[in-house]
Amino acid sequence: MNFENISKKQLFKESQIMKIHYITGICALFVVAIHILMRVIMPYNMSLEYENVVMNYHNIFYAILLEIILVLIAIHGFNGLRIILIELRQNTAWEKSMTILTIIGMISIIAYGTRTIIIGNGLEI
Amino acid sequence: MVVNDIGENRVNREGLKGWLNPTRYGWERVSYWFQRLTGIFLLVYFIGHVYETSSLTNGIDAWNAMLELTQTTGGHIFLILVIGASTFHSANGIRLIFVQSGKGLGKPGRPDYPYDPVSLNKTQRSGIWIALILSAVAMLYGANVLFE
Amino acid sequence: MPDVIDHDIVIIGSGLAGLRAAISAASVTNGKKLNIGVFSKVQVMRSHSVSAEGGTAAVLFDDDGDNKESHVYDTIKGSDFLGDQDVAERLVDNIPFEIYQLDRWGMPWSRRDDGRIDQRKFGGYSYPRATYAQDKVGFYEMQTLYDTSLKYDNIHFYNEWFCTSILHDDNNFQGLTAIEMKNGNFVKIKAPAGIICTGGAGRIFSFSTYAYSSTPDGLDMCLRAGLALKDMEFVQFHPTGILPSGILITEGARGEGGYLINNQNERFMLKYAPEKLELAPRDVVSRSMIQEIQAGRGFEHESGLECLKLDLTHLGDEKIKEKLAGIREIGIKFSGVDIVDEPIEIRPVCHYMMGGIHTDIDGKTEMNGLWAAGEAACNSTHGANRLGANSTSECLVWGRITGEVAAKYALSKKESSSGNISITLNNQQILDEEKRIFDNIFRGRGQVNPYEVRKELTDTMDAKAYVYRDEKSLMEGLKKTRELKESAWKHVDDNSKEYNTNFTNVMEIDAMLRTAEIVLMGAINRKESRGAHARIDFPKRDDVNFLKHTLAYYKQDGPVLDWYPVTFTRYAPVERKY
Amino acid sequence: MGWKFNMSGKDNSGDHSGNDNNEEKIHKKELNGPKKTKSVESKSKFTDKTITLKIFRINQNNEKSNSHFDEYKVSSKRWTTVLDTLLDVKSYQDHSISLRYSCRMASCGSCGMKINGVPRLACYTKISDLISEDDPDPTITCEPLANFPYIKDLVTDFSQFFNHHRKIMPYIQNTKNDTIDSENLSEYVQSPEDLDKFLQFSYCIKCGLCYSSCPTVATDMNFPGPQALSQAYRYFIDTRDSANKTRFNIIDDRHGIWRCHFAGSCSHVCPKGVDPALGIQLLRSHLLGFNKNEKKIAKLREK
Numbered sequence A: 001m002n003f004e005n006i007s008k009k010q011l012f013k014e015s016q017i018m019k020i021h022y023i024t025g026i027c028a029l030f031v032v033a034i035h036i037l038m039r040v041i042m043p044y045n046m047s048l049e050y051e052n053v054v055m056n057y058h059n060i061f062y063a064i065l066l067e068i069i070l071v072l073i074a075i076h077g078f079n080g081l082r083i084i085l086i087e088l089r090q091n092t093a094w095e096k097s098m099t100i101l102t103i104i105g106m107i108s109i110i111a112y113g114t115r116t117i118i119i120g121n122g123l124e125i
Numbered sequence B: 001m002v003v004n005d006i007g008e009n010r011v012n013r014e015g016l017k018g019w020l021n022p023t024r025y026g027w028e029r030v031s032y033w034f035q036r037l038t039g040i041f042l043l044v045y046f047i048g049h050v051y052e053t054s055s056l057t058n059g060i061d062a063w064n065a066m067l068e069l070t071q072t073t074g075g076h077i078f079l080i081l082v083i084g085a086s087t088f089h090s091a092n093g094i095r096l097i098f099v100q101s102g103k104g105l106g107k108p109g110r111p112d113y114p115y116d117p118v119s120l121n122k123t124q125r126s127g128i129w130i131a132l133i134l135s136a137v138a139m140l141y142g143a144n145v146l147f148e
Numbered sequence C: 001m002p003d004v005i006d007h008d009i010v011i012i013g014s015g016l017a018g019l020r021a022a023i024s025a026a027s028v029t030n031g032k033k034l035n036i037g038v039f040s041k042v043q044v045m046r047s048h049s050v051s052a053e054g055g056t057a058a059v060l061f062d063d064d065g066d067n068k069e070s071h072v073y074d075t076i077k078g079s080d081f082l083g084d085q086d087v088a089e090r091l092v093d094n095i096p097f098e099i100y101q102l103d104r105w106g107m108p109w110s111r112r113d114d115g116r117i118d119q120r121k122f123g124g125y126s127y128p129r130a131t132y133a134q135d136k137v138g139f140y141e142m143q144t145l146y147d148t149s150l151k152y153d154n155i156h157f158y159n160e161w162f163c164t165s166i167l168h169d170d171n172n173f174q175g176l177t178a179i180e181m182k183n184g185n186f187v188k189i190k191a192p193a194g195i196i197c198t199g200g201a202g203r204i205f206s207f208s209t210y211a212y213s214s215t216p217d218g219l220d221m222c223l224r225a226g227l228a229l230k231d232m233e234f235v236q237f238h239p240t241g242i243l244p245s246g247i248l249i250t251e252g253a254r255g256e257g258g259y260l261i262n263n264q265n266e267r268f269m270l271k272y273a274p275e276k277l278e279l280a281p282r283d284v285v286s287r288s289m290i291q292e293i294q295a296g297r298g299f300e301h302e303s304g305l306e307c308l309k310l311d312l313t314h315l316g317d318e319k320i321k322e323k324l325a326g327i328r329e330i331g332i333k334f335s336g337v338d339i340v341d342e343p344i345e346i347r348p349v350c351h352y353m354m355g356g357i358h359t360d361i362d363g364k365t366e367m368n369g370l371w372a373a374g375e376a377a378c379n380s381t382h383g384a385n386r387l388g389a390n391s392t393s394e395c396l397v398w399g400r401i402t403g404e405v406a407a408k409y410a411l412s413k414k415e416s417s418s419g420n421i422s423i424t425l426n427n428q429q430i431l432d433e434e435k436r437i438f439d440n441i442f443r444g445r446g447q448v449n450p451y452e453v454r455k456e457l458t459d460t461m462d463a464k465a466y467v468y469r470d471e472k473s474l475m476e477g478l479k480k481t482r483e484l485k486e487s488a489w490k491h492v493d494d495n496s497k498e499y500n501t502n503f504t505n506v507m508e509i510d511a512m513l514r515t516a517e518i519v520l521m522g523a524i525n526r527k528e529s530r531g532a533h534a535r536i537d538f539p540k541r542d543d544v545n546f547l548k549h550t551l552a553y554y555k556q557d558g559p560v561l562d563w564y565p566v567t568f569t570r571y572a573p574v575e576r577k578y
Numbered sequence D: 001m002g003w004k005f006n007m008s009g010k011d012n013s014g015d016h017s018g019n020d021n022n023e024e025k026i027h028k029k030e031l032n033g034p035k036k037t038k039s040v041e042s043k044s045k046f047t048d049k050t051i052t053l054k055i056f057r058i059n060q061n062n063e064k065s066n067s068h069f070d071e072y073k074v075s076s077k078r079w080t081t082v083l084d085t086l087l088d089v090k091s092y093q094d095h096s097i098s099l100r101y102s103c104r105m106a107s108c109g110s111c112g113m114k115i116n117g118v119p120r121l122a123c124y125t126k127i128s129d130l131i132s133e134d135d136p137d138p139t140i141t142c143e144p145l146a147n148f149p150y151i152k153d154l155v156t157d158f159s160q161f162f163n164h165h166r167k168i169m170p171y172i173q174n175t176k177n178d179t180i181d182s183e184n185l186s187e188y189v190q191s192p193e194d195l196d197k198f199l200q201f202s203y204c205i206k207c208g209l210c211y212s213s214c215p216t217v218a219t220d221m222n223f224p225g226p227q228a229l230s231q232a233y234r235y236f237i238d239t240r241d242s243a244n245k246t247r248f249n250i251i252d253d254r255h256g257i258w259r260c261h262f263a264g265s266c267s268h269v270c271p272k273g274v275d276p277a278l279g280i281q282l283l284r285s286h287l288l289g290f291n292k293n294e295k296k297i298a299k300l301r302e303k
């Protein structure tokens, strides 16, 4: 029968992954809250003006905050996606490729976002 | 769909349709469905948002061009949905974290007819409602800010 | 799936007896494990045993004054002295072990506050002796045994395999034929040893507490293989079945203090069994109830049947919910009555077959290599009337005994043939069987609706062989049964192979007709009233002529009856009073 | 309560209150007086009706596209269950319908099927609860349980479901006291409170309704499903069992307990109040290491 556990070797136990999922979820809640509050300190439209945005990026604490958000949500979100995907089909090839796919997604979005933060941090107004 | 040794003709899994249909089995099922949809939706938005902000690196003109693209009525409505989705997902997510670690569920006991599963108790149901209401409020507030 | 399956032991039936036998056989080894096959026409946990409600009788509280001797005597007195006394002693000796064994395996026995296993009162016992787990004893026992059996990798379950006949060579068991219901294949099974645990046959009555699967196909298989059925005329009618379905309200309800009342609101058992009242043995209570009804003191149920009521309202909400939750659910769901608020309508209902395949004290049948246990077997523990809670005990005790004995037998066979028992099946038998089921039944012809025949048969049994019987009605019943048997009903309309329940139903009806005939003939032949067999025309017990078991063999042109002696050890028959 | 009954059963004195546990009063129960009773449901509410029964027909060896619904007319009374009508149809209208049934009292778990789109036990579902009194042509639809492979008509294949159950080791493992010898008969000391912790979950009749309703099972065939997982909890929390680690290793898997997202549908459809969703979440709490000291291993009673 095509029943036995397909996944025997795993880097993390599923419980560890899910703990990470929960923790990233909760932490994301707080940091995103701060991120959004920044939008409402000043009128919304003003907060989106190029100068104001770049000013924010110059603030090293804010830049770190953004980086944290980026990492947390990328992990949480792509792991969520992985969960949904591996529930869809059960065979080793599919599961492996989905895991790799989500990890690639996770890394690339973090990399791409980090690039914005670094460059933003160095931009002249 | 899932086919193992049982052969195509006999497969009777509900499949994707199963989890996409929240209309049976009560409110917990609706909350499950919403949590998934909002999760995927937020992920899509998140990717888009990272891409959106990256236009920053190409200077003020690129940034303003992007703003012009997104800060439209349609874009605002989309943003309001994101606000609603993230409020629901976070609030309900916190409830889920609690219940999935066994908190706030009530105790098993001797089953009594008519059977009333304690896991589907008032606390849970009100948790779902609170998440729904919070997200509605957040959406109203968001609309207020965006369309002032 | 190969055409022939090999096993060391086959067990037919996966009720309490079958599972207990499987586990006990699986743990007998001499270094090598035996290969055990459990065949059942329903999935394991769908067996009828899951319906047992009230308790399992055992002497556990010696320190509180209970003792084994009293259990033996209660059983024998309950049996109206037709029970074999050595067998009853064996039962009583062995059952405490089974209770504790089940506890080790995870049985959720109801507990006293000090953490010990609790017991409740049951009809016909001198002490509270029914070990219980709420009111779902059979269910929990089945679950415990099933789950435990999953531990053994040498037990193979064949779910939904309908066994049709026993293969034998002269008097040696060789195997079985069966139909795999999922795909309709006809399969032969070879094994040196077999245990029949196919349960009771109560579905030959319409108004019955039994599951629909409790038909006598197992008994019939043995009958066709030349074995005898013993004491089939003794059918127990349980006092409290709800209307119109016949679902059981456990004796535990009366054990916990329920009253039976008539339409005068009287607790009429005061008249019939002044000492034990509602907790007299079942035959006594059932007869009293029929007398009440015939005296015009019954209620009329919507369905037209007359009935009495069981009053539990005084037990209180708390106690009912704690100890009789399942009954409450049944009442609400199937009768529309909440027993907490209202008495529930009940009527005596067919509940247990004291008779079965003739076996000795070890459960061995007349055929070498074949044993029988549980309700299908008649090792004469229960004689003419079983006490409540003694049946699950019997299933457990003889499940274990037969499992062990059969395993040892199989092992010795294996050893003497150096590991490879070669059985040459008798081809003629297999061809005959194929002819019987495929040519005669599956491709049979007829205009009469077999389900109609089943309905008429069971209704006839209800009308003619109920609590009180007499020559005239029994004869009428026998005549009707023979008429039905001769009519052109043997045919199957559904011609698909896969999961053809039409086919299996017709095979069951075939067996029911033969068994019903034996029940009726035995009842006609026994011209006395003893235990559950009450004749209006012979109201007295007759120890001179009838203190013996009935045996029935099936010969070419019908059943042939014979007698068999009862074993006595210590107790001489006395008049039964409660 | 004493063993001997009070003989004064006919005593008319004293009042009778329905909820009295007091033994004294039980015996003084008024037997001849009028009784006030309240019905659970009004008995005369449901008049006999003719209904249309739609039954899904399929055969595992034919093409799926051959499946169809057959319709039958049957009459029903107040107490008639869906199983009764199905058997009625099978006996008198169409012998070829295949379905499983055995106990007809909701304790064997054979007769699970989708009735009007929701998984239910046929023997436990009354016609009168499904249709409204003034519906001129009430129709009831019976389909096989979803998520179980088809065999024929309403009969589905449970082997995968049972295998999942077997995989979680549903038996007591207690290295210390596994064996029992006839010399030293005694039971584990288990208080009623300890019993209550798992009693509810051991009431599972393996009917598969929960398995059929769970959205994860709908796509994930390696997910043990609510039934197996709640049984894992039932044996885990039993004070007689000491195999925590082994069982955790089985369920803490990519397709294990974490694939339950608390959709609650299992508890919603369970006919026996097992509340598998509760069992799963509690099991998860132990797996996560909360509630660590809730469980003590029981000892055998000293003789």
Ligand SMILES: Cc1cc2nc3c(=O)[nH]c(=O)nc-3n(C[C@H](O)[C@H](O)[C@H](O)COP(=O)(O)OP(=O)(O)OC[C@H]3O[C@@H](n4cnc5c(N)ncnc54)[C@H](O)[C@@H]3O)c2cc1C
Binding pocket: C012, C013, C014, C015, C016, C017, C018, C039, C040, C041, C042, C046, C047, C048, C049, C050, C051, C052, C053, C054, C055, C056, C057, C137, C138, C161, C162, C163, C164, C197, C198, C199, C200, C209, C210, C211, C213, C214, C215, C217, C218, C248, C250, C351, C352, C373, C374, C375, C376, C388, C389, C390, C391, C392, C393, C395
């Ligand atoms: C409602 C009810 C309540 C009861 N309550 C109590 C109680 O409280 N205490 C007590 O002690 N006793 C009680 N009894 C009696 C007791 O439950 C039964 O006597 C006992 O369960 C019988 O078990 P068994 O193993 O012999 O057979 P069963 O459980 O009937 O099992 C028979 C098995 O044989 C299989 N089978 C039959 N024919 C075939 C075939 N042709 N091919 C393959 N397989 C076949 C069936 O599939 C089934 O698995 C009660 C009985 C009823 C009806």
Ligand code: HEM
Binding pocket: A022, A025, A026, A028, A029, A030, A032, A073, A074, A076, A077, A078, A079, A080, A081, A083, A084, B035, B036, B038, B039, B040, B042, B043, B044, B046, B086, B089, B090, B091, B093, B094, B096, B097, D260, D261, D262
């Ligand atoms: C802000 C606080 C957040 C919290 C507390 C939170 C919490 C959770 C929880 C508990 C789950 C698990 C649900 C389950 O196992 O059934 C989950 C799933 C998920 N989350 Fe979040 N989340 C948050 C934010 C986000 C964000 C911002 C995204 C988008 C990038 C996201 C994407 C997802 C996805 C895709 C899933 C998978 C859905 C599923 O498993 O059903 N989450 N979240």
Ligand code: SF4
Binding pocket: D203, D204, D205, D206, D207, D208, D209, D210, D211, D226, D227, D230, D266, D269, D270, D271, D272, D273, D274, D275, D276
């Ligand atoms: S948990 Fe409930 S629904 Fe699921 S199999 Fe058990 S009894 Fe049926």
Ligand code: F3S
Binding pocket: D213, D214, D215, D216, D217, D225, D226, D259, D260, D261, D262, D263, D264, D265, D266, D267, D276, D277, D280
């Ligand atoms: S329906 Fe399924 S997702 Fe969990 S709570 Fe029940 S197992």
Ligand code: FES
Binding pocket: D100, D101, D102, D103, D104, D105, D106, D107, D108, D109, D110, D111, D112, D121, D122, D123, D124
């Ligand atoms: S027939 Fe047994 S549960 Fe319905």
